[in-house]
Amino acid sequence: MQRVNSRFQGRLRLSGVVIAGHPDIVRVAIVTESFLPHMNGVTGSVLQIMRHLERTGHDAHVIAPDAVGIPTSMHGASIEPVKSLALPGYRNVRVGTATTGRIAESLSRFCPDVVHLASPFALGWRGVLAAARLDLPAVAAYQTDVAAYAERYRVAATTNFAQNHILRLHRRATLTLAPSSESTQQLRALGVDRLRRWGRGVDAERFHPGARVEQWQRRSLDEVVVGYVGRLAAEKQVEDLRVLHGVPGVRLVVVGDGPARPRLTALMPDAVFLGHLDGHELATAMASFDVFVHPGESETFGQTLQEAHASGVPIVATGRGGPLDLIRMGVDGWLYRPGDLADLRMRVMDLAGDGRKRRAFGAAGRTAVEGRSWQAVCDQLLGHFEEARELQRVDRALRARRVLRPEPSQVGTARRWQRVVALGDSLTEGLCDPAPDGTLRGWADRLALLLSAGGGIHYANLAVRSRRVRDVRGEQLARARQLRPDLVSILIGANDLVRSHADVPALAAEVEEVVRVLRDDGADVLLVTPFLPDRRAAGLFAARFSAFAVHLAGIAERHGAIFLDTDLHPALASRPNWGEDLVHLGSRGHRFLAYRAGELLGVPHAETLGALDQVLHDVDATTKARWWREHALPWVWRRMRGRVAGDGRVAKHDGYVYIGRSSSMRGVEVG
Structure with a gap:
């Protein structure tokens, strides 16, 4: 896809095309790598976008990998399942295998104004090709660092492929949305242009300090619960939490499931593994933690960190990726040196031994997320959609000028x-x-x-x-x-x-x-x-x-x-x-x-x-x-x-x- 140069981007900004208002009804086609019934960060974001489009009177159509139990409609949007395969190691995770032609047919029937690609990689690749074939603007939301995952699994050839694939995909998109400053820098270093920052909202009503249960998973009132929430897989580095073994008065609780669970239970026999939780149970667990820990170094954002802050819980996270933008050192949490497990242990011990500091950090975290509602974040997304539509018009004019098609x-x-x-x-x-x-x-x-x-x-x-x-x-x-x-x-x-x-x-x-x-x-x-x-x-x-x-x-x-x-x-x-x-x-x-x-x-x-x-x-x-x-x-x-x-x-x-x-x-x- 031919790109618009920087002087045209400058003209767009100066002329006020990037606007917060969006008076016209917009038809948004969402091509997502993940959807219900499998619930994860990508699915959660898509559901929030669908709700917002319904509330604001816009039309939506979702193209997602087929799975048993996938709905046919939701929040006023039609859901079109396409062929998929189970991801090895994750029986419930499906990877879309539809052809570009199949995606293009679906888009043609819906006639969207813009195509939103949610964490695109496999199905999203065909989505961006289909959008280009139909001359539609495509907005790609970068949410999963696939290249870092491949590196974590020590497959060098796969890492190179993933990086090249990410580059080609996002250069074809009209606009790429990066969730954090570090992911913005990573994409820019790869050669991706037209980058904009777009974070994630948080449900501050569900995740709230009021959901806390004092006796939850505690053997005594003075015991400190240190908790983790997320997928149990190699790229999440949950095994690093074994360094917390033997910390006086600390009980480690792990919420989540995945292929690494048997190995992790063997590595950390003293930890409590609760498996997958959602809804009210997840909100209760999050608010009942005394300290939230996040060891993964390949997070592009870190939605669970926002949910911990909304629950009034202080955080100890690795100083890399999304946490850099979400954690304020010494205000609402600690960032430890990536890979330094002794530093991780020391930061947890600091909060575990000081209830007053935990309460101060937790309150500051809650205050920080109160302005990050999904409504505000999705309003920003609609602004990005409008910018993408204008950029597409500029691209179209540039292509016509270069090729000089005969009238x-x-x-x-x-x-x-x-x-x-x-x-x-x-x-x-x-x-x-x-x-x-x-x-x-x-x-x-x-x-x-x-x-x-x-x-x-x-x-x-x-x-x-x-x-x-x-x-x-x-x-x-x-x-x-x-x-x-x-x-x-x-x-x-x-x-x-x-x-x-x-x-x-x-x-x-x-x-x-x-x-x-x-x-x-x-x-x-x-x-x-x-x-x-x-x-x-x-x-x-x-x-x-x-x-x-x-x-x-x-x-x-x-x-x-x-x-x-x-x-x-x-x-x-x-x-x-x-x-x-x-x-x-x-x-x-x-x-x-x-x-x-x-x-x-x-x-x-x-x-x-x-x-x-x-x-x-x-x-x-x-x-x-x-x-x-x-x-x-x-x-x-x-x-x-x-x-x-x-x-x-x-x-x-x-x-x-x-x-x-x-x-x-x-x-x-x-x-």
């Missing part, structure tokens, strides 16, 4: 580009897309034919199989400049990214130099992200391709290039679009990509033409035996001999050929 009255009479050059490797050369006469076509050739519909163009295809980024920057760029094009397509990088060592930033820098030179020469540039087939083996390179695509998005923004993000078209990866060798697009895939590029460049009726073309062409799948014989083994043999398929080959159209109504790709060279 309907001009279609067929005006031509935007007359000299078109394609750069790249085998994908642009057209491997696995043979013409009837045996020559290769490919997506770029097909796009050239589409562009010639309004009048003839001169076209050159300089792509050669096996070429890499350095070849485009070298010989292909030099020849392209000689041809003085007014439109250049670039699809390159796949051959570099699948090598054993790929320096993604360095590759992107080379591509940026090519784009810069061509733009300085006055040419428009169509920059296309490389892509992978939907195969398990391809997943090894997914993180690299993801990171490279993010760099290309930035290049397009900086230099005003036309950006075709192939990830917005996940159908491209499906098997029917790939050729016999399973590593190149087949004819169907080349047609698909050509029409997507045509849509972006303003070719009249490109989407309709593409649909008709797909109906008229059906390609049968080949057998695996033929694939091994004709493609896999020859490739291995070439590599063993230190050769590549492009050795000795030259570009098929090193000079311009004229494409007009009566011409073909085998026209006369003119330059």
Whole structure:
């Protein structure tokens, strides 16, 4: 998704577009990673948003993972369950597996003004793609630090994937809401822009000091109850509380459930484990604690901390993440040094031994949260929705200005580009897309034919199989400049990214130099992200391709290039679009990509033409035996001999050929 630059954001702020009022009825589609019957922080936030939308007269529609017991409607909103799978280790937690097309269909039926993505990762990824496909503003609420969770589970490859995935997802969103200053800094360091702070509200009526029961879980009146509330999983670091063993007069009470519970009960046999509590029971437990402890270092916010403060309970929490914004040192709690369990023990002992300080800290905490009602927080959210809608309008205007789509009255009479050059490797050369006469076509050739519909163009295809980024920057760029094009397509990088060592930033820098030179020469540039087939083996390179695509998005923004993000078209990866060798697009895939590029460049009726073309062409799948014989083994043999398929080959159209109504790709060279 192309981004609006900082000067436009400044104009929006100065012109007062970001407003607290929202007089018009807004239709909000919520795509959430979690929902009822599973109750957690994400579900709780979504329910509060739904209540507020109902109270303020707005319309809502929720798309959530299907689960036994999920409601069909709630708080005036329709709930649409989609396919899901159980999360390993959490039988009751479902992960949405619906396709982008399925989400887009649901959004199309509801016709929202804005799409709200609640803690997006799996289902939210498809939600942001669907929103982009329908040209809808998307607001992504960052709530779960998935990358930190992956690191906690010591899976380095998964951590890198999670970070890249978070970056791509949030850069596609119109606006990202971060719950704390530290999460804002983390996202900004990853490269996420358009960040706004948005915290969470607290139900100060349910969580209240009046819910306290003095004898609750106490063996004697002078015993101090130190409590934890939350999921029992590795990323929560509940095992750190074992350091409290033996503290005189302290009784540790753990509320919550999860896969780590058997291990934790073995580690802390003196602690009381009450399992999952909610409603009145949870409010009673929270208010009956004397001290609330929070050891997790990967919390983006920390909703239970607010609930403890609302209950009048002082807090001891790790000095990292969300607690940094919620705890005032020496006023309503203590922050201990992350990882320093001796400091944790000392802070708990300080409060356990001083009832007067506990009461003062608890009262200060209650006062601090009284201004953080869900009504106030959700009013802020409606303001963010309005800003996202305005930013989307700015984005749309910028895209139209860059691409210069022809007006309907001009279609067929005006031509935007007359000299078109394609750069790249085998994908642009057209491997696995043979013409009837045996020559290769490919997506770029097909796009050239589409562009010639309004009048003839001169076209050159300089792509050669096996070429890499350095070849485009070298010989292909030099020849392209000689041809003085007014439109250049670039699809390159796949051959570099699948090598054993790929320096993604360095590759992107080379591509940026090519784009810069061509733009300085006055040419428009169509920059296309490389892509992978939907195969398990391809997943090894997914993180690299993801990171490279993010760099290309930035290049397009900086230099005003036309950006075709192939990830917005996940159908491209499906098997029917790939050729016999399973590593190149087949004819169907080349047609698909050509029409997507045509849509972006303003070719009249490109989407309709593409649909008709797909109906008229059906390609049968080949057998695996033929694939091994004709493609896999020859490739291995070439590599063993230190050769590549492009050795000795030259570009098929090193000079311009004229494409007009009566011409073909085998026209006369003119330059």
